[in-house]
Amino acid sequence: MGMTNSSILKSFREIMEIVQKSDLTINIMEVCGTHTMALFEHGIRSLLPQNINLISGPGCPVCVTGEEIMVEAFELLEKHNVTLFTFGDMLKVPGEGRTLSILKAQGFSVKVAYSPRNAIEFAEKNPNIEVVFFGAGFETTAPALGATILEAYTKKLKNFSMFLAVKTVPPALGFLVEHNSLIDGFILPGHVSAVIGAKAFRFITENYQIPAAVTGFTAEELLLGISLVVKSILKKEPSYYNAYPHVVREQGNVEAQRIIEEVFEKGDANWRGIGNIPLSGLFIRERYSQYDARKKYGLREKPPIVPRGCKCGEIMLGRMLPPECPLFAKGCTPEKPVGACMVSSEGSCAAYYKYGRR
Numbered sequence: 001m002g003m004t005n006s007s008i009l010k011s012f013r014e015i016m017e018i019v020q021k022s023d024l025t026i027n028i029m030e031v032c033g034t035h036t037m038a039l040f041e042h043g044i045r046s047l048l049p050q051n052i053n054l055i056s057g058p059g060c061p062v063c064v065t066g067e068e069i070m071v072e073a074f075e076l077l078e079k080h081n082v083t084l085f086t087f088g089d090m091l092k093v094p095g096e097g098r099t100l101s102i103l104k105a106q107g108f109s110v111k112v113a114y115s116p117r118n119a120i121e122f123a124e125k126n127p128n129i130e131v132v133f134f135g136a137g138f139e140t141t142a143p144a145l146g147a148t149i150l151e152a153y154t155k156k157l158k159n160f161s162m163f164l165a166v167k168t169v170p171p172a173l174g175f176l177v178e179h180n181s182l183i184d185g186f187i188l189p190g191h192v193s194a195v196i197g198a199k200a201f202r203f204i205t206e207n208y209q210i211p212a213a214v215t216g217f218t219a220e221e222l223l224l225g226i227s228l229v230v231k232s233i234l235k236k237e238p239s240y241y242n243a244y245p246h247v248v249r250e251q252g253n254v255e256a257q258r259i260i261e262e263v264f265e266k267g268d269a270n271w272r273g274i275g276n277i278p279l280s281g282l283f284i285r286e287r288y289s290q291y292d293a294r295k296k297y298g299l300r301e302k303p304p305i306v307p308r309g310c311k312c313g314e315i316m317l318g319r320m321l322p323p324e325c326p327l328f329a330k331g332c333t334p335e336k337p338v339g340a341c342m343v344s345s346e347g348s349c350a351a352y353y354k355y356g357r358r
């Protein structure tokens with residue numbers, strides 16, 4: 001954008017002053033969990049006037065993974081005796097009162113992976129052990145998951161498969177704008193956009209006339225993204241910005257998109273607390289079905305399970321703030337989370353718990 005840090009800050013302050021003096025209420029959704037944390041960490045919420053609300057969206061992969069998925073993962077361990085690799089933040093996600101961490105303590109083989117390649121390496125070294133990689137994520141994780149499946153396919157690995165809960169962000173935002181007319185602007189996820197391209201979110205402004213900015217993660221980048229969106233709201237001229245152009249290209253990462261397209265196909269997916277969103281999930285294509293743990297172990301899809309009293313869905317739809325949940329900081333804490341929004345460090349409940357209201 002060619003602006004210096006001091007001019008970004010100056011422009012931000014000027015715009016915020018205008019909003020403060022106005023009788024407007026502006027709701028901006030930051031979609032991505034990393035943005036939620038960065039906004040708190042940089043103290044940006046405290047720089048905003050009271051009449052701008054930042055709403056944390058559904059952009060934390062752990063938070064949108066339903067309990068029924070966890071129950072299926074437990075089934076892989078208990079009924080099929082697999083060694084299950086997963087990312088560390090999945091260990092504490094509850095499923096009907098249990099977690100992978102509890103099963104690990106009971107002696108089931110659960111291993112933390114930093115990359116899906118850890119699981120493939122383990123499977124190669126241990127041909128007699130059935131290895132499953134359990135991955136939840138968005139378009140950011142999908143290329144690495146797809147590349148791992150391609151590697152297993154090339155190596156003709158027999159004792160490896162994947163159990164996936166991968167979702168795509170644009171259909172979820174389409175769902176949000178159709179179900180929450182309160183959102184006036186979007187701060188769009190920088191990392192997801194780097195993969196799928198700034199083009200992938202243009203429909204928000206073009207079809208729904210809502211200003212939006214693809215935004216980076218430093219304080220200045222966040223201030224810039226917010227300034228652009230608020231300015232566009234004030235001018236009543238909905239505009240779309242790529243405010244992270246040194247990382248995000250209009251077309252995105254074409255090679256990563258090619259891997260996603262090769263290995264996965266789109267299907268309907270359940271978003272925890274929100275419900276079914278058409279064509280918002282990525283599923284392993286028939287060609288690679290021997291690496292699909294669901295098919296390999298005949299897992300049957302379970303109906304969505306929502307923990308009693310948890311308002312994660314309402315929060316991710318922007319209808320409620322975490323402290324408004326009756327369980328917040330009482331029955332539900334990061335040590336003993338009820339819902340996934342409190343489990344992941346990027347979850348909005350966990351962020352509010354750590355940093356407070358503003």
Ligand code: SF4
Binds near residue numbers: 309310325329338342
């Ligand atoms: Fe769910 Fe806990 Fe957040 Fe309430 S505070 S919405 S129970 S995760």
